[in-house]
Amino acid sequence: MRASRRFGGRRPSESADAELDQSADPHSAARTILLDKLSGQPRTRAELAGLLAERDIPDEVADEVLDRFTEVGLIDDAAFATAWVESRHRGRGLGKRALAQELRRRGVDDEMARDALEELEPDQEEATARALVRKKLRSMRSLERQVAMRRLIGMLARKGYPGGLAMTIVKQELDASDEELPLLNDSGLEAE
Numbered sequence: 001m002r003a004s005r006r007f008g009g010r011r012p013s014e015s016a017d018a019e020l021d022q023s024a025d026p027h028s029a030a031r032t033i034l035l036d037k038l039s040g041q042p043r044t045r046a047e048l049a050g051l052l053a054e055r056d057i058p059d060e061v062a063d064e065v066l067d068r069f070t071e072v073g074l075i076d077d078a079a080f081a082t083a084w085v086e087s088r089h090r091g092r093g094l095g096k097r098a099l100a101q102e103l104r105r106r107g108v109d110d111e112m113a114r115d116a117l118e119e120l121e122p123d124q125e126e127a128t129a130r131a132l133v134r135k136k137l138r139s140m141r142s143l144e145r146q147v148a149m150r151r152l153i154g155m156l157a158r159k160g161y162p163g164g165l166a167m168t169i170v171k172q173e174l175d176a177s178d179e180e181l182p183l184l185n186d187s188g189l190e191a192e
Helices: 002-006 012-021 027-039 047-052 060-071 077-092 096-105 110-118 122-140 145-158 164-181
Strands: none
Touching: 027 047, 027 060, 047 060, 077 096, 077 110, 077 122, 096 110, 122 145, 122 164, 145 164
16 A cells, blocks of 8 residues: 555545445446556556456446547557567567467457557567577576477477477577587587
């Protein structure tokens, strides 16, 4: 509670007042709840609908207020999906499959998610996967080649990259790194 006051959130008494007024004016309570949640970060319509349901806002009131917020542009699932894909790909290095799962979990329509994911260029996805492998490979110098390969492919799979792409990139990066600093072969000696 202290953190919310520090960053401009409502005081606990204001929140309690809004919830007490909910029975008198559910529209006002729903608007207050939505504005409070949208002030922190963008959210999907499904997330906000779930929040209103948790707060016992009647469905018809929730639909009206959500429709109005969508109409004026405060809720835009397509823009949310596009921004989410760009942010999570750049910041966490996630591939299309992982991004699609995250969008689905957040309630973004499959078609909107597909449109947002199409904006992610294959070259960009490959470059990000390659950068992830290079970064991780630095800490794997003492591992045997097969162990390093398995771990790197597993990392890319967990981040949502397709198996074929992961295998190709890992092999290429392992071959390139062998020229600079060889990994150990199966016997524990440097590969020749």
